[in-house]
Amino acid sequence: MPKCTIDGREVEFKAGENLIEVARKVGIEIPYFCYHPGLSIVAQCRMCAVEIEKMPKLQTACSTPAGDGMVVKTRSERAKQNQKAIMEFLLINHPLDCPVCDKAGECDLQDFSYKYGDSYMRYMEERRTYVDLDMGPVIKKNMNRCIHCTRCIRFGTEVAGIHEMVAVKRGNNTEITTIDGRPLETDYAGNYADICPTGSLTLKDFRFKKRSWFLKKTATICEGCSRGCNMELQHEANMVYRSIPRTNMDVNQYWMCDEGRFNYRHLQDPSRVTKPTKSGSFVDWSAALSEARAVTQGKKTAVFVGTDLTQEEISMVIQFAQKSLPNSTVVHFGTPGVNSAADDAALDKILKRKSKTANLHGAEKLGLKGSNTATGYQAAVVFSGGRSNVAALMKDVKVPAVGVGVFTDETKGGFSVILPGAGFSEKDGTIVNFNGVEQKLKRAVLPPGQSKATSEILMMWSNQSGAQASATAGARV
Amino acid sequence: MLVKRKAPLLSGIYVTDIISGMAKTIYQFFFGRRVTVQYPEERRQYSDRFRGMHYIKATNGVENCTACMLCPTVCPAECIHIEAGERPDKEKYPIKFEIDVLRCCFCGMCEEACPKDAIKLSTIYEMSTEARKVYDKDYLLEQRGHK
Numbered sequence: 001m002p003k004c005t006i007d008g009r010e011v012e013f014k015a016g017e018n019l020i021e022v023a024r025k026v027g028i029e030i031p032y033f034c035y036h037p038g039l040s041i042v043a044q045c046r047m048c049a050v051e052i053e054k055m056p057k058l059q060t061a062c063s064t065p066a067g068d069g070m071v072v073k074t075r076s077e078r079a080k081q082n083q084k085a086i087m088e089f090l091l092i093n094h095p096l097d098c099p100v101c102d103k104a105g106e107c108d109l110q111d112f113s114y115k116y117g118d119s120y121m122r123y124m125e126e127r128r129t130y131v132d133l134d135m136g137p138v139i140k141k142n143m144n145r146c147i148h149c150t151r152c153i154r155f156g157t158e159v160a161g162i163h164e165m166v167a168v169k170r171g172n173n174t175e176i177t178t179i180d181g182r183p184l185e186t187d188y189a190g191n192y193a194d195i196c197p198t199g200s201l202t203l204k205d206f207r208f209k210k211r212s213w214f215l216k217k218t219a220t221i222c223e224g225c226s227r228g229c230n231m232e233l234q235h236e237a238n239m240v241y242r243s244i245p246r247t248n249m250d251v252n253q254y255w256m257c258d259e260g261r262f263n264y265r266h267l268q269d270p271s272r273v274t275k276p277t278k279s280g281s282f283v284d285w286s287a288a289l290s291e292a293r294a295v296t297q298g299k300k301t302a303v304f305v306g307t308d309l310t311q312e313e314i315s316m317v318i319q320f321a322q323k324s325l326p327n328s329t330v331v332h333f334g335t336p337g338v339n340s341a342a343d344d345a346a347l348d349k350i351l352k353r354k355s356k357t358a359n360l361h362g363a364e365k366l367g368l369k370g371s372n373t374a375t376g377y378q379a380a381v382v383f384s385g386g387r388s389n390v391a392a393l394m395k396d397v398k399v400p401a402v403g404v405g406v407f408t409d410e411t412k413g414g415f416s417v418i419l420p421g422a423g424f425s426e427k428d429g430t431i432v433n434f435n436g437v438e439q440k441l442k443r444a445v446l447p448p449g450q451s452k453a454t455s456e457i458l459m460m461w462s463n464q465s466g467a468q469a470s471a472t473a474g475a476r477v
Numbered sequence: 478m479l480v481k482r483k484a485p486l487l488s489g490i491y492v493t494d495i496i497s498g499m500a501k502t503i504y505q506f507f508f509g510r511r512v513t514v515q516y517p518e519e520r521r522q523y524s525d526r527f528r529g530m531h532y533i534k535a536t537n538g539v540e541n542c543t544a545c546m547l548c549p550t551v552c553p554a555e556c557i558h559i560e561a562g563e564r565p566d567k568e569k570y571p572i573k574f575e576i577d578v579l580r581c582c583f584c585g586m587c588e589e590a591c592p593k594d595a596i597k598l599s600t601i602y603e604m605s606t607e608a609r610k611v612y613d614k615d616y617l618l619e620q621r622g623h624k
Binding site for chain 2: 097098099100104207208209211213214
């Protein structure tokens with residue numbers, strides 16, 4: 001392997017890697033704004049310029065591939081002077097509104113100005129200001145904060161496949177905007193906020209909700225479709241505030257769609273059923289469980305397993321059905337029109353898949369078949385994590401039904417009993433994506449109200465002395 | 478080894494010490510400077526840097542606070558609770574600004590952290606109440622002890 005020297009340390013690299021990536025391997029940080037590993041390289045912010053021996057001028061590290069025997073100095077006097085000058089230049093027109101800005105705390109410009117910039121400013125003239133147009137429901141734009149890195153423009157053309165962000169005017173008057181000031185159309189608009197190195201593009205949904213440094217972070221998987229994008233739930237005090245994509249080159253690279261990004265909200269729906277419910281009114285767990293037993297006792301039962309359940313939960317349901325519901329058949333359901341793994345296909349050229357539940361391929365792996373009807377059965381049990389389309393299923397299911405899992409006012413119709421369970425942000429488990437990649441869900445928050453994990457519900461249900469089990473479970477909470 | 482010394486007679490029975498002590502007390506009592514004040518009638522002058530009751534500074538009737546959350550971040554007692562919002566004349570402002578004074582330890586770090594000169598500690602120290610007091614935004618905006 002070829003070697004180069006960065007700040008006196010020898011680094012091995014693969015041919016074609018640029019200096020930023022090579023330096024990162026040994027923990028040397030080269031500051032940058034316009035570079036993004038998932039986008040093309042333009043080298044226009046000049047922040048990453050480093051000194052390379054035998055080269056007369058500073059070279060931008062993002063656009064310079066490492067060469068064998070190259071000697072790079074990232075903190076030499078000339079490089080430092082350049083970083084300081086570039087920081088001062090970028091901050092000339094940047095407003096000092098970090099207290100107002102949502103990006104504060106995770107802002108590249110803020111971090112690098114502390115590390116590489118100067119606390120002193122020579123610019124005394126009036127700052128350049130813009131008037132902002134509405135950017136649609138996802139993104140809030142504040143052009144005054146922009147440093148013209150053009151990451152958003154490149155993201156639109158190269159990843160989202162839609163040329164909607166453009167730079168109009170030239171020089172000092174450059175303005176980044178959408179064509180004709182139209183709202184954003186792409187389904188991947190949330191990524192604009194992620195890649196923006198300043199607070200110019202921020203999420204409307206997250207606006208002023210919480211400061212970024214208060215949030216706890218849990219690495220988990222999106223349950224929005226069978227892609228299984230890696231993401232990070234950011235939460236505090238049992239409330240999820242936002243989710244951002246994690247990098248996984250095999251699954252979702254750096255990106256995430258808006259549907260998955262805002263999917264956590266359905267679990268915080270105020271109309272979610274969080275208490276055991278018997279024909280519309282709240283009851284305690286033992287009453288709900290005995291009613292559930294009465295509904296299914298000795299009857300031919302169809303057990304519908306939502307494909308948003310984890311592998312562990314599905315196999316538990318299969319075991320439970322064999323033991324406690326002797327006359328039952330276990331089938332899976334999820335998205336109308338996607339009854340088996342063969343029906344699942346890509347919905348667009350980027351990430352989205354047809355199956356709107358994450359674990360369709362896992363359920364098939366466990367030997368379940370898809371079905372949408374309960375004809376020929378006398379009772380039904382529906383397991384759902386809140387993402388499976390229960391409303392569509394219940395149109396066809398006319399028999400007395402027990403619902404286990406996440407239900408809201410919209411989906412609770414048609415059920416005799418509802419036993420509230422946990423959604424994807426409230427449980428640990430494994431899900432299998434369309435490529436067969438097994439990934440782990442991690443619990444970020446606790447199930448709300450009296451909701452319980454599926455395992456606990458099944459245990460209480462199958463236990464003959466159900467009242468006692470629920471009493472001890474209640475005491476433990 | 479402990480050596481027991483015999484004390485001189487006069488100091489042994491403390492006569493001189495008692496007399497000199499009494500003289501000092503009598504001098505202080507009749508001619509010395511008083512160290513106490515008659516509190517409700519008389520008040521002591523405190524320094525401007527005294528850390529007493531909080532208030533939020535307002536300029537032209539608009540609160541200086543932009544709900545940047547630096548004071549709840551730095552607060553060691555975690556007694557400040559802020560909720561941010563947006564209104565036409567101000568991009569970000571606190572909808573809710575509450576200080577639980579019983580938990581407050583009057584360290585003044587909130588004042589120090591504030592980038593907008595909004596939260597301040599006045600020199601007011603008479604803050605006793607009959608019930609547990611949580612200062613809300615309206616109360617804090619009354620500019621008590623403005624300086």
